[in-house]
Amino acid sequence: MGYNEQERAFIEWYPRGYGVGFKVRERLFETQTKYQRLEIYETEGFGKLLVLDGTVQLVEVGEESYHEVLVHPVMLAHPNPRRVLVIGGGDGGTLREVLKHGTVEKATMVEIDDGVVEASYIYLDVAKDLLDRLLKGEEPRAELIIGDGVKYLRESDERFDVIIVDSTDPVGPAKLLFSEEFYRSAYEKLNEKGLYITQAGSVYLFTNELLDAYRAMKRVFDRVYYFSFPVIGYASPWxxxxxxxxxxDFRKVDTRRAEKxxxxxxxxxxxxxLFQMPKYVRDLLERA
Structure with a gap:
């Protein structure tokens, strides 16, 4: 897994020998933050690539295929999303999409690793202007908190209409973000009408992790929906x-609000x- 100097390529290897790779022009930056290994590459055809602990987080060209789908379905399904919490998402792309909604009065982004925010601000053309305003405290509708999202959600007195978890894959260090305990904290912090969304990994390659998260969420939320989308840079469908x-009703969205x-x-x-899913995966989920 990782950068191959001889091939000038970065490859992320998934279970069972499946890989997703990019041809690389050069490695622009690498460091060990307090929490993870961070690398940034210039690819041949997709702009800059952000990698954390050997896993692809985004490429500039096509990053919206992830950020739009993580944000807008829940924002448009909620009748009036005024207060939004983003956990993770240090590159700023998720918060950027949230703030496109005029109903939003306050959005809070809690990112544990300030190194991701700093590197994204310096190197990535994803949400540079937004990150600049956040770092200066000049974004009137949003704030950035550097801290543990799990702890923040457990201890905060705030209530939210939408909670968006933009985390790494549901394995390893991020596993707590897919636990029943965390889901209960999120449910308690939602207003009377609220929506929670998280990415849940590759449909084909992280099927067991998807099933585990789905079961845990069903024990907490009033209803749970699953869907998939082809994301550039990931082992899609995601x-x-x-x-x-x-x-x-998450199956209905306000298309009028989407026009702008x-x-x-x-x-x-x-x-x-969105709700199309391979039959065998759907069958597994329905039996979960």
Whole structure:
């Protein structure tokens, strides 16, 4: 796993010998932060690549295929999302999409690793202007907190309409973010009507992790939905899980509010296509 100098390529290897790779022009930056190994590469055709502990987080060209789908389905399904919490997402892409919604009065991003924020601000053209305002405390509708999202959610007195978890894969250090205990904290911090969303890994290669997270969420939320989307740079299709508190129907979104968002990948007019899932995976989920 990782950068191959001879081949000038970065390859992320998944279980069973499956890999996702990019041809690389040069390695721009590498460091060991307090929490993880961080690398940034210039690719041949997809702009800059952000890697954490050997796993692809995003490439600049196509990053919206992840950020749009993580944010807008829940934001458009909620009748009036005014207060939003983002856990993780230090590159700023998720918060950037959240703030496209005029209903948002306050958005809070809690990122544990300030090294990710700093490197994203310096090297990535994802949300540079937004990160600049956040770091200066000049973004009127959002704030950045450097800290543990699990601890923040457990201890905060805030209540939210939407909680978005933009974390690394549901294995290793991020596993706590996919635990029943964490889901209960999130449920308690949602308002009477609220939505929670998390990415849940590769449909084909992290199926067991998806099933585990789905089972845990079903024990907590009033309803749980699953869907998938092809994300550039990931072992797609990539899965997402949505937890509902209250009487929100996640299968319906407000397409009128979507008209001014300028979306490129997620199509609210075809929202129902998100719910396509390979039959055997759907069968496993329905039996979970």
């Amino acid at each position: 899965s997402f899980l949505v937890g509902v508190k209250g009487d929100i 968002l300028g979306l490129y990948y997620y199509d609210p007019e075809r929202h129902e296509t």
